[in-house]
Structures are given as C-alpha cells and as structure tokens.
Amino acid sequence: MTAPEKKVKDRVKKILDKIGAYYFFPATGYGGRKGVPDIIACYKGKFFGIECKAGKNKPTKLQQHELDKIENAGGCAIVFTDTTESIDLERQFLGNKKDMSHWALQNIS
DSSP: OOOHHHHHHHHHHHHHHHHTOEEEOOOOSTTSOTTOOSEEEEETTEEEEEEEEOTTOOOOHHHHHHHHHHHHTTOEEEEEETTSOHHHHHHHHHTOSSOOTTTTGGGOO
16 A cells, blocks of 8 residues: 555656656655655756645644755745645746745645
C-alpha cells in the first residue's frame, strides 16, 4: 500500500517531469538537514522548495521556518497537498500572469 504523502509526491513529480523542471528529493537523515522541503526544484532560473502533505497534515514549525527562509531569499515556497489542483502548481512553475507567489502558504492556519 502506498503512503498518502508518497502519492502527493508522485503527483508533484509527474508535474515536474511534464514541464521539464530540474528537481531532487534531499536527504534529511544522517548528514542531511532537518526541515528542508520534500522536493527542491529549479525551473527557468527560479528556485522552488515544495513541501508535500496529505490529509490534514501541515508543515511543522521547523519546516515552516525553512519555507520562510526560501521565500525571504527570493525563492518560491510551496505546500502541495492531496487537495491541491495540479494546474495550480503548473501555473506557479510556468509563470502564469496571475501572481500566485506564496499561494499555498497563505491558506495554512
């Protein structure tokens, strides 16, 4: 059986593959940094940190701190959930004219 969060990561991976983005899943265990987003991506010169969550799960304080640091450094921090529409992530990457910066983080309470 596939874990719910893995299904979310697989959805993101499919989108990133479709648009041709560079991405990787950073190590968080021994030697890795705790709290970093699940997926680090780059597309057309823009840095993205994507935290994947399933169900009612939300980023931990440490994960939120890392997402905030990405935003403060000029990158884009995204929380992608099992209810997030795939088209919203594609728009974020493809530079839709609608400003969607920080779109997912604004809805976390």
